[in-house]
Amino acid sequence: MPGVVGVTTLMTGSMNVYVTAAAPDKQTITDIAYRLDEVGLSIDREHLIWKQESDPYTGFQFEGND
Structure with missing residues (x-):
């Protein structure tokens, strides 16, 4: 879905889907x-x-990583 940049779903309970959306303005x-x-x-x-x-x-x- 355009504008949706992330979705997190918890395993149990209600209110278990968290959607992150990005948009340039309130109307979007x-x-x-x-x-x-x-x-x-x-x-x-x-x-x-x-x-x-x-x-x-x-x-x-880690050792050896500069």
Whole structure:
């Protein structure tokens, strides 16, 4: 589905699917939410994240790797 960049499904319970979507504006996020509803996912909570950054973990250093 366009705009969806990640899906996490927990093994048990309700509210067990977490969908991460990226969009340039609020209207596009709303459109994605409607499409998720159309495929049968009920949105119980919504969190809007302004900015997210991640870096690779470099804590594992092996001998001989510089």
